[in-house]
Amino acid sequence: MSEFTPLRSVLYMPSSNAKALEKAKTLAIDAVIFDLEDAVAPDAKPSAREAAAAAVASGEYGRRTLTIRANGIGTEWHDADLEAAAQAGPDAVVVPKVNSAAEVAQLVDALERYGAPDHTKLWAMIETPVAILDALSIARSSERLTCFVMGTNDLVKELYAEHVPGRAPILPSLHTALLAARAAGIAILDGVYNDVKDVDGFLAECDQGRQMGFDGKTLIHPGQVEGANSAFAPSEQAVEDARGLIQAFEDGAGRGVVTYNGRMVENLHVESARRILDIHEAIEALQA
Numbered sequence: 001m002s003e004f005t006p007l008r009s010v011l012y013m014p015s016s017n018a019k020a021l022e023k024a025k026t027l028a029i030d031a032v033i034f035d036l037e038d039a040v041a042p043d044a045k046p047s048a049r050e051a052a053a054a055a056v057a058s059g060e061y062g063r064r065t066l067t068i069r070a071n072g073i074g075t076e077w078h079d080a081d082l083e084a085a086a087q088a089g090p091d092a093v094v095v096p097k098v099n100s101a102a103e104v105a106q107l108v109d110a111l112e113r114y115g116a117p118d119h120t121k122l123w124a125m126i127e128t129p130v131a132i133l134d135a136l137s138i139a140r141s142s143e144r145l146t147c148f149v150m151g152t153n154d155l156v157k158e159l160y161a162e163h164v165p166g167r168a169p170i171l172p173s174l175h176t177a178l179l180a181a182r183a184a185g186i187a188i189l190d191g192v193y194n195d196v197k198d199v200d201g202f203l204a205e206c207d208q209g210r211q212m213g214f215d216g217k218t219l220i221h222p223g224q225v226e227g228a229n230s231a232f233a234p235s236e237q238a239v240e241d242a243r244g245l246i247q248a249f250e251d252g253a254g255r256g257v258v259t260y261n262g263r264m265v266e267n268l269h270v271e272s273a274r275r276i277l278d279i280h281e282a283i284e285a286l287q288a
């Protein structure tokens, strides 16, 4: 049985939107981010906080990974958000604009002080220039930190860059965050695609994210779920190839290198193939 938790499709929803909270129970998403930050107006913050905590406690979201996004450090809502989220005990608390290892330590202390259970992890949003430049120390700063979430809207804004197809202006930042996440052994999710009507653009960005190595994509609309689930799952062909490659290596009976379908296969390729099967198995288990 795989211990891998699929995070192909991670849907934000404003916690102030009762209809969206209800809708999420019916969607084939791997994870939910109950948002208290950007998508919630200031006067709706207290009721959104209560709604997010109630949603986590409801037990009505099945096997989906449940997270609450707090408002950022230094905002007037941050402490109350963290306290309510810690006490609700979701799978993770997502904190925007995390800028240093010291901030992670501060967040972990606060979560523990507010009584967060051990299963409640911290997901750090990486969305500022200083976070990119300090990504490795942030990624390695605490065992409670298990995932980076890219905030590509804030990143584009902070860089004075532009949103363009192919994302050339932010690729160095995305790669730096990916390097840090992989070096630290944590998960990493790609940013959102803002144009909910542009299906082709969204699917191209999913493919790009998977090719770069992201575990999945953050989403803003139910119409994006199916595309992300399919883009971040190994294709049937990839699963078949992985099985064939492992078999070919095993048939080589201890030889360090064999070929499969004309391609060189060494132990490192077998490890990649096993990872593909691991992800596939975890997705199959979810669907069962």
Ligand SMILES: CC(C)(COP(=O)(O)OP(=O)(O)OC[C@H]1O[C@@H](n2cnc3c(N)ncnc32)[C@H](O)[C@@H]1OP(=O)(O)O)[C@@H](O)C(=O)NCCC(=O)NCCSC(=O)C[C@H](O)C(=O)O
Binding pocket: 011, 012, 013, 014, 019, 020, 021, 023, 024, 035, 038, 039, 096, 127, 150, 151, 152, 153, 154, 155, 191, 192, 196, 219, 220, 221, 222
């Ligand atoms: C973008 C939206 C405002 C569009 O909403 P709407 O016009 O209501 O869409 P539809 O009419 O097409 O909706 C169809 C049905 O789906 C439900 N719905 C819509 N969005 C969601 C959602 N996110 N989660 C769950 N359900 C959703 C509608 O209620 C309709 O339901 P029904 O009538 O029963 O069929 C809207 O999609 C939206 O608010 N999206 C989320 C926005 C958000 O959370 N933004 C903050 C996160 S993004 C960010 O901050 C990233 C980061 O920080 C960065 O820097 O990049």
Ligand SMILES: [Mg+2]
Binding pocket: 038, 096, 127, 151, 152, 153, 154
């Ligand atoms: Mg942001």
